[in-house]
Amino acid sequence: xFDNLTDRFEEIFSRIRGKGRLSEAEVxxxxxxxxxxxxxxxxxxxxxxxxxxxxxxxxxxxELFRSLSPAQHVIKVVNAELTNAxxxxxxxxxxASRPPTVVLMAGLQGVGKTTAAAKLALxxxxxxxxxxxxxxxxxxPAAVEQLRILGEQASVPVFSVPGDPVNTSSAGVEEARRxxxxxxxxxxxxxxxxxxxxxxxxxxxxxxxxxxxxxxxxDAMIGQDAVNSARVFNDALAxxxxxxxKLDGDARGGAALSVRQVVGKPxxxxxxxxxxxDFDLFYPDRMAxxxxxxxxxxxxxxxxxxxxxxxxxxxxxxxxxxxxxxxxDFLEQMQQVKKMGPLKGVLSMLPGVPKEIRNADIDERxxxxxxxxxxxxxxAERNNPDMIDGSRRSRIANGAGxxxxxxxxxxxxxxxxxxxxxxxxxxxxxPTKKSPNRSNNKKKKRR
Amino acid sequence: MITVTVVLAVAVVLIVSTIYLVSRKSRSKPSFPSxxxxxxxRPIEAPNGAVISEAIEPISENLVxxxxxxxxxxxxxxxxxxxxxxxxxxDKSSQQLWDEVEEALLVSDLGIDLTTSVLDGAKASMxxxxxxxxxxxxxxxxxxxxxxxxxxxxxxxxxxxSPTVWLVVGVNGVGKTTSIGKLSAMAAADDxxxxxxxxxxxxxxxxxxxxxxxxxxAADIVRSVPGADxxxxxxxxxxxxxxxxxxxxxxxxxxxxxxKSNLMDELRKLRRTAERDPGHLxxxxxxxxxxxxxxxxxxxxxFAKAVGxxxxxxxKLDGSAKGGIxxxxxxxxxxxxxxxxxxxxxxDLIAFSPDEFLDALLEMDVQNELSxxx
Ligand SMILES: Nc1nc2c(ncn2[C@@H]2O[C@H](COP(=O)(O)OP(=O)(O)OP(=O)(O)O)[C@@H](O)[C@H]2O)c(=O)[nH]1
Ligand SMILES: [Mg+2]
Numbered sequence: 093x094f095d096n097l098t099d100r101f102e103e104i105f106s107r108i109r110g111k112g113r114l115s116e117a118e119v120x121x122x123x124x125x126x127x128x129x130x131x132x133x134x135x136x137x138x139x140x141x142x143x144x145x146x147x148x149x150x151x152x153x154x155e156l157f158r159s160l161s162p163a164q165h166v167i168k169v170v171n172a173e174l175t176n177a178x179x180x181x182x183x184x185x186x187x188a189s190r191p192p193t194v195v196l197m198a199g200l201q202g203v204g205k206t207t208a209a210a211k212l213a214l215x216x217x218x219x220x221x222x223x224x225x226x227x228x229x230x231x232x233p234a235a236v237e238q239l240r241i242l243g244e245q246a247s248v249p250v251f252s253v254p255g256d257p258v259n260t261s262s263a264g265v266e267e268a269r270r271x272x273x274x275x276x277x278x279x280x281x282x283x284x285x286x287x288x289x290x291x292x293x294x295x296x297x298x299x300x301x302x303x304x305x306x307x308x309x310x311d312a313m314i315g316q317d318a319v320n321s322a323r324v325f326n327d328a329l330a331x332x333x334x335x336x337x338k339l340d341g342d343a344r345g346g347a348a349l350s351v352r353q354v355v356g357k358p359x360x361x362x363x364x365x366x367x368x369x370d371f372d373l374f375y376p377d378r379m380a381x382x383x384x385x386x387x388x389x390x391x392x393x394x395x396x397x398x399x400x401x402x403x404x405x406x407x408x409x410x411x412x413x414x415x416x417x418x419x420x421d422f423l424e425q426m427q428q429v430k431k432m433g434p435l436k437g438v439l440s441m442l443p444g445v446p447k448e449i450r451n452a453d454i455d456e457r458x459x460x461x462x463x464x465x466x467x468x469x470x471x472a473e474r475n476n477p478d479m480i481d482g483s484r485r486s487r488i489a490n491g492a493g494x495x496x497x498x499x500x501x502x503x504x505x506x507x508x509x510x511x512x513x514x515x516x517x518x519x520x521x522x523p524t525k526k527s528p529n530r531s532n533n534k535k536k537k538r539r
Numbered sequence: 540m541i542t543v544t545v546v547l548a549v550a551v552v553l554i555v556s557t558i559y560l561v562s563r564k565s566r567s568k569p570s571f572p573s574x575x576x577x578x579x580x581r582p583i584e585a586p587n588g589a590v591i592s593e594a595i596e597p598i599s600e601n602l603v604x605x606x607x608x609x610x611x612x613x614x615x616x617x618x619x620x621x622x623x624x625x626x627x628x629x630d631k632s633s634q635q636l637w638d639e640v641e642e643a644l645l646v647s648d649l650g651i652d653l654t655t656s657v658l659d660g661a662k663a664s665m666x667x668x669x670x671x672x673x674x675x676x677x678x679x680x681x682x683x684x685x686x687x688x689x690x691x692x693x694x695x696x697x698x699x700x701s702p703t704v705w706l707v708v709g710v711n712g713v714g715k716t717t718s719i720g721k722l723s724a725m726a727a728a729d730d731x732x733x734x735x736x737x738x739x740x741x742x743x744x745x746x747x748x749x750x751x752x753x754x755x756x757a758a759d760i761v762r763s764v765p766g767a768d769x770x771x772x773x774x775x776x777x778x779x780x781x782x783x784x785x786x787x788x789x790x791x792x793x794x795x796x797x798x799k800s801n802l803m804d805e806l807r808k809l810r811r812t813a814e815r816d817p818g819h820l821x822x823x824x825x826x827x828x829x830x831x832x833x834x835x836x837x838x839x840x841x842f843a844k845a846v847g848x849x850x851x852x853x854x855k856l857d858g859s860a861k862g863g864i865x866x867x868x869x870x871x872x873x874x875x876x877x878x879x880x881x882x883x884x885x886x887d888l889i890a891f892s893p894d895e896f897l898d899a900l901l902e903m904d905v906q907n908e909l910s911x912x913x
Contacts, residue, residue: 128651134832137645200830201855201883202712231883233751234744241743284858311712315648315832317860324859338711341796343834366711366741 097344100129101170108163119151122166135346136319139177139353147173177353182375183333183360185219188304191274192224194265196301197335198294198325199309201282204337206235208309208363209279210242211371212335215361216275217248224273226264227252228297231281239279246368249273257281257293262300278303285324295328307360309335310347318347319354326355333360336374340365352376400428419506420474423466426459464492465502477503636676637662644680647863648832653870657683687870688893693877695722695850697787698819702734702780704773704788706813707852708806708842709826711794714854714880716745718826719789720752721880721888727756731786736776737762738769738809739793749791755885759785769793769805770812777818788818797841810846823848824877829855829862839868848872853891854880 104125108114123144130140150169187193197209209225216223225243227250229235236252243250251264261278268276280297283290298306306329308322325331336348336359348359359374408425411417466474468491473480480488480503482496489496637658644654661679697703705722707715719735726733735753737760739745746762753760761776773790780788790813795802814820825848827835842848853865856879865876876891 131645131651132833134834137642200858202714202828204712232748234748237747238742238744245743284855286859287857311828311830313710313828313831313834315830315835315860315864316646317648317830317858318832320859321830338796340798341710341834342798342837343832347832 097129097133097346100132101126104129105163105167108166111163114163114166119148119166123148126170130346133344133346134315134318134350136316136350136354139319139350143173143177174349177349178376181358182373183358185305187221187274191272192265192268192276193221193274193305194301194303195275195277196261196298196303196306196329197277197279197309198306198329199282200284200311200321201232203282203309203311203314204363205229205282205309206239206279207242207366207368208307208335208337208361208371209277210239210246210248211363211368212307212361213243213248213275213277214246214368215371216277217246221275222273223248223275223277224264224268224271225250226261226267226276226278228257228261228264228278229281230254230257230260235279235281242368258296258300261297265301285321291324291328298329305332306330307333307335308357309337310351312336312339312345312347313341313343314347319350322351322355322357326357331355331357333358335359335361335363337363339363340370400431404428417510418475419466419469419477420471422506422509423463423474426463430459461492461494461498462502465489465494465499468492477506633672633676636673640676640680644863647861648835648867649863650833650836650867653687653867657687660686684866685893687866689869689873689875691873691875693850693875693891695824695877696821697731698821700819701784701786702777702788702818703786704777704790704813704818704820705822705824706773706790706792706810706820706846707824707826708792708846708848709794709828710796710838713794713826713828713831714852715739715794715826716748716752716791717883718824718852718854718878718880718888719749719791720756721885722789722878723752723756723758724885725888726787726789727758732784733758733787733789734776734780734785735760736773736788736790738772738790740765740767740769740772741793745791745793752885770809773809773812774815777813777815781817788813797838797845803841803845806842806846822850824850824852825874826852826854827862827865827868829853829865830858830860831864833864835864836867836871839872839874843872843874848874850875850877852876852878852880852888857881857887 104122108118108122111118126147127140127144130143131137135143147166147169150173151166185193195212197205197212199205206229213223213225225239225248227236227239229239230252239252240250251267253260253263257280261280264278265276268274278297278301280294281290283294285291308325308329308331310318310322314321322331322334334348334351334357336345339345339362352358358376361371362374364370364372404424405428408417408421408428411421465488468488469480473484473488480499485496485499489499492499640661641654641658644657645651649657657680660683661676664682665675665679695705707719707722709715716739723733723735733756735749735758737746737749739749740763743765746760746765750760750762752758759779761772761779763772763775769792773788776788776790779785790809792806792809793802795806797803810820810823823846825839825842827838831838839848839851851865851868851874853862853876856862868874869876879889879891881887881889
């Protein structure tokens, strides 16, 4: 969702990168552009203002002029602030010790609450729970029927009684208890935050069912109003998190950033398509990584330009894309990468590297061993590892000063690696450019 | 020049080799957390969940009377007036005033480009007239804003020969079906015989929702089974309208993100059907939600490109959002905002008038100015 923002930043930074000195006017110009990019991405104007102020405070000053590469300094500060704005852990549901765990869904009209309720129910089912859906939107024509149909699709029962939404909600929770469902999700009517009467109503629902989790459903396309509405709903209901919907479009999703900043509540789930399974937990740190990583990819490029042999790197990339990456290439690339410094440092500059890997203990000596094994192979063996039989294996082990078992493990894991590379979508567009969240399934007709 | 792709390719090798090292350490199969937060798309299991109870809410709303339409207007005016709010109070430098005007425009979702050009235009005109107080600034900004509107009729048009066809399009959840209900009431108040075409055959219970609106507004409805071809529903509605002497067919469509090319193609096809004899397509209305941010402009562009919109219905102006993006869309595409949705009731749809909008702004400004002088 932040792809556009990422691209804009990349463009802005590219203009100052490589500059030895930055005048205050140049910093100002960059900040103005960052401001425009953020506003265009629907980040709230107030949030942008304080964001820019913080960046300015942290950039302008002695440090900037002392720093070797002022542009890098600016980029670093911007990224740190962004990560800060987005950061945080993903939601870990703790279930009520006395079931059912009660979940309340609220939000403006037309944001996708009903669909999100059904998706959440399916998600709970996949966690091994037995949810009940409660249709307490008695306002919109056919909303109950809509939830009933969606519930059927998700194999989750739906409860509703006509009349008053407050009664319906508490009756729904009661029903869940009675029939032994361990999660109950209450869908409520959409309401504008300035409709006093309807805000009172949802407050009453909340008081009557005392939810364990209250989620505000927000449309990813929402503009400046996001923070106002979120604030009012938070005051009324004490939100636990946000469910961001319609992320499969091309909205820039700046609301996610503002709402977290202003209301202090994280995005808990994201909805990324019309199918019920298009829904999952949101990982703020991963998203922040992606934005943060962008800035560092630039420095990685700089470093790569200095140290890498362009031809070899390009050859490797081509092979990766073509799915023909063999041990020979692996050895070559490994030697290249070694030139760029410690693996850990390089990894930290990469976008989208999962925390588990970034923080893993890496023993650089292991790399040396791998190198030795591959170096002991013949060219033919490197091109076609399948030909390596028992006798070849012991020859290689001898040459590398290791055991045949170690050679076998290495070969097997290289195979896994190849598989992984394929599943990581090498051969498609570069991973930072193409949002993995966006499925553009032209072939599959949805109806 | 080493490209990003190359670096990323190297990166992949790096990541992969790291996984290799990590997995060697832990002696377990490498587990690579998915790069995205997307779970594998699982097919949805066959339904077996029992519906415990089901309720259909009663329809208590009466038919609208002509003239009721006007009643929402006060509320809309209020929403418009909030655009400038209280920016003109107090003792402020002209820079502060300009900053506040800028922020007010940005907060209304007008967008940074348009805001900048409105402010630049206003400043340029101020340099000539030379007044730098709040009133002067407000007037200059107002006249800039006024020039953004197109000079075009904003009423919905009927063709000479019946049946007239209106097609209603937009992204998910913006208020298409509700607006159609309100339009149906408007047309009925105008003594037109209306058929609603349930062209949303995709979303669960969409046709039921439209049917309730048909009942509320004493219109007929043509609907089909879930998953049916929307074009054939619209086709049937037009045939029926022609055969039975109805004046107007209003076609509902499924909400769709403008990024989904197959669905936009489907809409093109729908438009061709709606144009065909004996129907006379006079309006393709894009429904824009006032809470929408900058993406609204992209929506307007894409829907205009695909099906050629003739007007915008701006919904949910009764909320706290200001809907500036519809103005940006009108300014860029020259497609007029024709109607404004100000609530969920059948009467909550009113005609849009730029002058009223600006008058509302001006009234507010003058009032502020007066109370300052007290
Ligand atoms: N407050 C307010 N709510 C509105 C307005 N117009 C529509 N709504 C509400 O917005 C929600 C969505 O409206 P729908 O008419 O179902 O929207 P739609 O575009 O047909 O939705 P899909 O068919 O699902 O894409 C409903 O809860 C409506 O009551 C409006 O002007 N003001
Ligand atoms: Mg609809």
